[in-house]
Every structure is written in structure tokens, then in C-alpha cells.
Amino acid sequence: MSVATQDTAIRTGRVTRTLIYVVLILFALFYLLPLYVMLVNSVKPLEEITGGGMMSLPDAFTIEPWKQAWASAQIGVEPTGLKPYFWNSIKMVVPAVTISTVLGALNGYVLTKWRFKGDTILFGLMLFACFIPFQIVLIPMARMLGLMGLAGSTYGLSFVHIVFGIGFTTLYFRNYYAVFPTELIRAAQIDGAGFFQIFWRILLPSSGPIAVVSVIWQFTNIWNDFLFGASFADASSQPMTVALNNLVQSSTGVKEYNVHFAGAILAAMPTLFVYIVAGRYFVRGLMAGSVKG
Amino acid sequence: MGFLDIDKATKSYGAVEVLHNVDISVEEGEFLVLVGPSGCGKSTLLNMIAGLEDITSGEIRIKDRAMNGVHPSNRNIAMVFQSYALYPNMTVGQNITFGLEMHGVPKPERQKAMQEVAKLLQIEQLLDRKPGALSGGQRQRVAMGRALVRDPDVFLFDEPLSNLDAKLRVDMRTEIKKLHQKLGTTIVYVTHDQIEALTLSTRIAVMNGGYVQQLGTPQEIYDQPANIFVATFMGSPAMNVVPAQVVMQNGRPAALVTLSDGEQAILPFSQDNLAPYEGREILLGIRPETITDPDSADRKSSNIAELINRIDVTEPAGSDTFVSMQLGGRDVISRMRSDVPVVAGQSFTFAVNMEKAVAFDPDTEMRIAP
Structure with a gap:
């Protein structure tokens, strides 16, 4: 051959x-x-x-x-087009993805390198968050958001997505850090680095691949979410997905298919963009050469 | 009071005690090697000195300061890990100065210290590289540089050479020894390699099952092992341990051993203190290099005993030839010059330097002579 x-x-x-x-x-x-x-x-x-x-x-x-x-285009009662809703989605997605990823990394760090009694049980409980059907939390969550004064706002939506994202991001980072050499953490401890210094200086710079996985996963899920957007947002804070639905479902006038198609592509573009930009970092072996010969 | 005192240190995980009342006192400038098989507690003890593991009971003091509960970074120690543990995201230079940076040393001083250490270890040309771009030996040097730059009271080495190939290991061993002689620092070094222990140390603590079996200079450990474990663990090939009976010959104690044909030979002891054991079984310890052909026997020895026995196997190894025979029903290895004519299956006159022989109690396995 x-x-x-x-x-x-x-x-x-x-x-x-x-x-x-x-x-x-x-x-x-x-x-x-x-x-x-x-x-x-x-x-x-x-x-x-x-x-x-x-x-x-x-x-x-x-x-x-x-x-x-x-x-x-006519969305709901205003002829605003998808533009304001696009920005709503961005305002919701960016903090939600960032915060849930950072919290997941912190959780993973603590669960693997600062182990305590009952940590596996705690991790098991956190994993439950990955399997909860969204529908059953709608009403309690609506009440919670109301009590916190976040109902009908992009902050509220971000909050919901952060809470639901932590389960997944913790899972990713915990499993990634589980094989991260503990000797590196010990060396940093002897060098005098504290809890957060080790996290920022040693662990996070080596977390590239898993951070990309977490960001892609969270971004796609949160951007594409419809249920929470439809349930917890008001007219001024609706995300792109809900606005697209309102655009397509509007029952007055002629159905403008060409506009609907364009809108659907607009709604799908950010996730495509994230895949194309971040996808290539997947394959980078950032841990190469840290230990052994 | 030593420089580093380990005082009745005990370590338990739950109900399991893995280290039992360890007492070691290290003087300033000493090179102490903790040696033992896997699971003997040597790395646990080192981690306790470093502060990476808690002490269950007892005390560890460095310069008379109790270290219990003191954070690793405040003990003024530095550690070289088995896997080197270099930070993969930092350059060699950043790796070396990270500890200084964490201790708030200003940048110009950090750079100066880094240059000095890099020069000492000859890694100046590597300072801008990432650990991933280094060979095993270079990583090893960087790991040592990171420890040296801190100028600590005590250096801790956790099997630093076990990831290197055989040749490099020997080179680095020499280099570590040179470094110790040059800098005169206090070192605690963990290894499972008894040759490393013998070559590097000024004192050795042989550990097994969570106990310190013997603490002494390499010479003491080698010539007067405290018990059978130490005798067989230290030295390669291991010390031969042969069942023998104490008999009196010309008013002096001697060992009666069985040869391969069932005949018996008498090997007189140099020590009189075995007289009370007359008639009892003992275990006779003979190092392979103290059994030779009569011509090569140690001329300074006052007690060479000869015996004629059948050669079972010969193993030429370049400079030496290892010859095995049966003594007391056990395989016994001797070490001959390579030009001694030995043939498997034939009888041969072996000369045993009984001055160097050791005797153990078969019940307690402790040394009873010399």
C-alpha cells in the first residue's frame, strides 16, 4: 500500500x-x-x-x-425586527455562560483538589441538576424570581441559566481536573500560592480545552433555550428564540416566508460562530509536557 | 536537638496507622535518605515534613520551631517531586521564580536569583522555554532550580530520579551529590533504590511497614544491618542468609553449614559473643563480595575460611562473575573476579571472609553478631 x-x-x-x-x-x-x-x-x-x-x-x-x-418586521405589537431581541439574548448569554463556566471550574477545583468529607455525595447531588426536566421547576422558579425581584428581566433569565448550567459545567471541570496532577497543586502550595492564586495561575491556564467544551455547550443551550425565555421574560426582555417564534407565528397579514427564513438564520448564526471560532481549540493538547518524561 | 527533628511522629488514616513513632534527628548539612519498598511510609513521612500531610501525633521541628499546623509555604522548605511538577503554562524562568513571586520578592531580585540558579545548573539557555519542550533531564534540572532558588532550610526530594533512564539517572545522581557538597544544604531524600541511598547519603533510614528499621551511616547499614530485612534490602545482589548451627571449635564459636552434597563445613566466627548460642540454630549473613576464590581473598582479613562446594550456575557480568552454590539448602551468590576459572557443575574452593559475616537470631530476625 x-x-x-x-x-x-x-x-x-x-x-x-x-x-x-x-x-x-x-x-x-x-x-x-x-x-x-x-x-x-x-x-x-x-x-x-x-x-x-x-x-x-x-x-x-x-x-x-x-x-x-x-x-x-412586526414582532408582537411593535415593528422592531429581531434586533432588540438579539441584544437581549446576548445580554442573557454572555454573563450566564461566563459565570456558570467559572463557577463550574471552581467547583471542579474544590471537588478534586481540596477534597472534604462528603464531597462525592455533594458532586452526585450536583449531577442531579443535569437530569431535572425543566418543566417541573417552572412554577417554583417563577416564584423565586418574583421574590428576588428579577422576574421579567434578562438578569432573571441569566440567573436561571447559571443555576441550571452549574451541574454540567461542574461535571466537565471535575472530570478534567481529576486527572490534573495533584503534585502541581502541592508544588504551588509549597511555593506559597493560595487557594485562588493556584486556581488563576496554575489551573485555569491549563483548562483551555475543557473551558471551550463548557463554553460551547453552555452557549448553545442557553442561546437556543425557548422554554425559560417564553416563561420568565416579559415583552422587553424576550430572547431571540421567543421573538423568532412571535415573528413566525404572527397571525395577521401575509406570511412573509422570506423574512422568516432570514430571521431563522439570524437566530442560528451566533451558535455557528461559536463553533467555528472555538472548535479548533478542542484539539489543542495544552497539558503536554507538564509531567514525566 | 538537631536541625530537623522528627519526634515520635505517627500517621494514621482512620484506624490504620501507617507510620509508627518515627524518631529521626537530622543535623545541619546532612543528607538523609529514606529508603524502603513501596508502601513503607517513606513518602508519607516526607509529605509530613513538607506539611502536605498532617501529623496524627508527635512533632516535627525545623530549627527548633514546631511545624505542626504550619502551612507548607511558611516552613522554609523546598521540594522536588517525582513527576517534577513543573507548571505547564509557564516558562522555565517563570517556573523558577514563581515561589519568590508568591513570597513577595521584588522583580529585580527574582531575576538575579533566577540567573544565579540557572548558571549553577547550566540551564541558562532554557529559561524562555516551556516545560513541554524540555527533555527529562532538563526538566529534572528545572525542578531542582525551582527548589534551589528559594534558599530553603531543608530540601525534600521525592524519588526525583525514578523517571529518568538508567544512564541519566547515574549522571544526575552524581550531580545531586556534587550540589550537596558544594552548597552544604540539609537534604531529606526519598528513594526505593538502595544504590541511590548508599551513594548519596550521609545517613540512611531504612523503612519497612511504617517502622524505621535502622538509622545509620551507609557503612553501618551495609556492614552491620540491624535485622534480616535491612540486610537483604540493602546491597545488590542481596546478602546471602544461610541457616547454620553454632558449634565450638578450639574454644571459639563457629558456624556449621551444610554443603550441596550433604557434607558439612565449619566457618569460624571472628566474634566471641556467639559462644552462648552454642548448639543453637542461627542465620548466617554473608555478602556476595566476601565469598571469592582463595587468591582474591582480602589479605587484610584475619579470618578467611575455605570450603569446597559444587558450582550451580555462573553468570558473567563483565567486570565480575556471579557464581551460585547451595549452602544450608539455600542458593548463595558469590562475586568473583571475571578471570577466575569457574565452571558450572564442578567443585571449587570458595574463600569466605568471616570477619565480615553477620549472624541473626532466626526467631526475632535481629542481628546478634557482630
């Missing part, structure tokens, strides 16, 4: 390989079809879609639907 294929475990003949590629390409097309439909229809005038040309490329190219979806 040639050099290029030496490190593949399974060697395949030309026919098999062609077959595999054909099947894979078909699957890829199948999965990309909805995106294609969304993209082409978001740059068409409405008449082309209603005229039956759903699959065809646009005759008259226009970015008007995008402008409308962003700035002037």
Missing part, C-alpha cells in the same frame, strides 16, 4: 471507497438541503416563493428580507 494510507486501520478497495463516498455525499446533501432552502428563500422576493419556486435559485436577488427581519 502507498504511504498515504498506511495509518488507516481499515484498507478498502477502490469500488468500496467510491461507494462510501457516494453514500456520504448523498447524506451530506440531505442534511444540507434545509439550509439551502433557507438560504435561497431568504434572498428572494415573496412572490417567487408563493409562486411555487421554493427549490429554485432566486430570479431577483434581494437582501430586503434580511433587513426587514433584523430591523422592521
Whole structure:
């Protein structure tokens, strides 16, 4: 066999390989079809879609639907477009992701390197948070937010997502730090570093890969959340997902499919962006060479 | 009062006591090696000195200051870990100065100290690299640099050479010894390698099962092991331990041992204090290098006993040839010059330097002579 294929475990003949590629390409097309439909229809005038040309490329190219979806579409009672809701989502997601990730890292640090009696039980209890169905906490959480004066605000939404995110982020960081060499922590202790100094100077700089995992997971979940947004936000603090729903579901006037498609892509873009930017840090072996020879 | 006093230190995990009343006093400038098999408590003891493990009872004092409850960073100690424990996100220079930075030393002084240490260890050209880009030996040096830069009262080494390959290990061993002679610092060094212990130390504490079996200079440990464990643990190949009977010959005690053909040989002791054991079984300890051919026997020894026995196996090892035979029903290894003509299966005259022989009580396994 040639050099290029030496490190593949399974060697395949030309026919098999062609077959595999054909099947894979078909699957890829199948999965990309909805995106294609969304993209082409978001740059068409409405008449082309209603005229039956759903699959065809646009005759008259226009970015008007995008402008409308962003700035002037009718959402609820105001013709504001998705813009203010986009910022609501950002205001909700950034603190929620940051705080839940940092708290998860701190929890993981304490649960692995500053162990105490009952820490495994505590960790087990925290894991429960990953399995709680959101529906059963809606009413108690609404009451809690009311008592804290956070009802109907992006702060309230952030708070809810932080609380629900801690379970997952703790799980990630605990498992990551469990294999982090304890000798490094001991060396830092002898060097005179305190609890937070060890965390900031030794542990966090080595947590790149797991922090990326945590951020991607939290960002995607929180950005895409609909239930909490619909339940706990008021008209001024609704996130993007809820606004998109209101845009698409509005029962008055003509259904502007091209605007809906553009809006849906706008709502999906931040998560795509996070994957593309952060995804490549996944593979970085930041721990290489810390211990042993 | 020593420089570092370990006073009846005991360590328990729950109901399990892993260290029992350890008493060691280390003088300033001493190189103490804690040696023993895995699980003997040597690393636990080192961690207790470092403050990484609590002391269950007893006291550890450095310069007469009780260390119980004192944070590791306030004990003025430095530690070199088995895995080196270099911070992966910092450069070599930052690794070395991290401890100084944490203790609030101003930057110019840190840089100066770092340069001095780097020069001493010849790692100046590595200061800007990350630990990941270093070889095992270089990491080892950096780990030592990080300890040296603090100028601590006591250095603690936790099996620092066990991750290096055999050749590098020997080089670094010499280097650590040189460093100790040059700086005259107090060192406590943990290893399971008895050769490391013998070469490096000024004193050795041989540990087993949470007890200090013997504390003494390398010479004492090697020549007068306190019990059978110390005798067989220290030295390579291990000391031969042979069942023998004490008999009186010309009014002096001697050991009666059985040869491989069932005949018996008499090996007279140099010590008279075995006389009360007449007629009793003992265990005779003979180091491999004290059994030779008659020509190579130690000329200064006043007590060379000869015996004729069958050679079982010969193992040439370059400079020496290891020859085994049966004594008292046990395999006994002797160490010959490589040019001695030995053939497996043939009879051979062995010369035993009985001046160096040791006797143990078979019940208590403690040394009874010399």
C-alpha cells in the first residue's frame, strides 16, 4: 500500500471507497438541503416563493428580507425586527455562560483538589441538576424570581441559566481536573500560592480545552433555550428564540416566508460562530509536557 | 536537638496507622535518605515534613520551631517531586521564580536569583522555554532550580530520579551529590533504590511497614544491618542468609553449614559473643563480595575460611562473575573476579571472609553478631 494510507486501520478497495463516498455525499446533501432552502428563500422576493419556486435559485436577488427581519418586521405589537431581541439574548448569554463556566471550574477545583468529607455525595447531588426536566421547576422558579425581584428581566433569565448550567459545567471541570496532577497543586502550595492564586495561575491556564467544551455547550443551550425565555421574560426582555417564534407565528397579514427564513438564520448564526471560532481549540493538547518524561 | 527533628511522629488514616513513632534527628548539612519498598511510609513521612500531610501525633521541628499546623509555604522548605511538577503554562524562568513571586520578592531580585540558579545548573539557555519542550533531564534540572532558588532550610526530594533512564539517572545522581557538597544544604531524600541511598547519603533510614528499621551511616547499614530485612534490602545482589548451627571449635564459636552434597563445613566466627548460642540454630549473613576464590581473598582479613562446594550456575557480568552454590539448602551468590576459572557443575574452593559475616537470631530476625 502507498504511504498515504498506511495509518488507516481499515484498507478498502477502490469500488468500496467510491461507494462510501457516494453514500456520504448523498447524506451530506440531505442534511444540507434545509439550509439551502433557507438560504435561497431568504434572498428572494415573496412572490417567487408563493409562486411555487421554493427549490429554485432566486430570479431577483434581494437582501430586503434580511433587513426587514433584523430591523422592521412586526414582532408582537411593535415593528422592531429581531434586533432588540438579539441584544437581549446576548445580554442573557454572555454573563450566564461566563459565570456558570467559572463557577463550574471552581467547583471542579474544590471537588478534586481540596477534597472534604462528603464531597462525592455533594458532586452526585450536583449531577442531579443535569437530569431535572425543566418543566417541573417552572412554577417554583417563577416564584423565586418574583421574590428576588428579577422576574421579567434578562438578569432573571441569566440567573436561571447559571443555576441550571452549574451541574454540567461542574461535571466537565471535575472530570478534567481529576486527572490534573495533584503534585502541581502541592508544588504551588509549597511555593506559597493560595487557594485562588493556584486556581488563576496554575489551573485555569491549563483548562483551555475543557473551558471551550463548557463554553460551547453552555452557549448553545442557553442561546437556543425557548422554554425559560417564553416563561420568565416579559415583552422587553424576550430572547431571540421567543421573538423568532412571535415573528413566525404572527397571525395577521401575509406570511412573509422570506423574512422568516432570514430571521431563522439570524437566530442560528451566533451558535455557528461559536463553533467555528472555538472548535479548533478542542484539539489543542495544552497539558503536554507538564509531567514525566 | 538537631536541625530537623522528627519526634515520635505517627500517621494514621482512620484506624490504620501507617507510620509508627518515627524518631529521626537530622543535623545541619546532612543528607538523609529514606529508603524502603513501596508502601513503607517513606513518602508519607516526607509529605509530613513538607506539611502536605498532617501529623496524627508527635512533632516535627525545623530549627527548633514546631511545624505542626504550619502551612507548607511558611516552613522554609523546598521540594522536588517525582513527576517534577513543573507548571505547564509557564516558562522555565517563570517556573523558577514563581515561589519568590508568591513570597513577595521584588522583580529585580527574582531575576538575579533566577540567573544565579540557572548558571549553577547550566540551564541558562532554557529559561524562555516551556516545560513541554524540555527533555527529562532538563526538566529534572528545572525542578531542582525551582527548589534551589528559594534558599530553603531543608530540601525534600521525592524519588526525583525514578523517571529518568538508567544512564541519566547515574549522571544526575552524581550531580545531586556534587550540589550537596558544594552548597552544604540539609537534604531529606526519598528513594526505593538502595544504590541511590548508599551513594548519596550521609545517613540512611531504612523503612519497612511504617517502622524505621535502622538509622545509620551507609557503612553501618551495609556492614552491620540491624535485622534480616535491612540486610537483604540493602546491597545488590542481596546478602546471602544461610541457616547454620553454632558449634565450638578450639574454644571459639563457629558456624556449621551444610554443603550441596550433604557434607558439612565449619566457618569460624571472628566474634566471641556467639559462644552462648552454642548448639543453637542461627542465620548466617554473608555478602556476595566476601565469598571469592582463595587468591582474591582480602589479605587484610584475619579470618578467611575455605570450603569446597559444587558450582550451580555462573553468570558473567563483565567486570565480575556471579557464581551460585547451595549452602544450608539455600542458593548463595558469590562475586568473583571475571578471570577466575569457574565452571558450572564442578567443585571449587570458595574463600569466605568471616570477619565480615553477620549472624541473626532466626526467631526475632535481629542481628546478634557482630
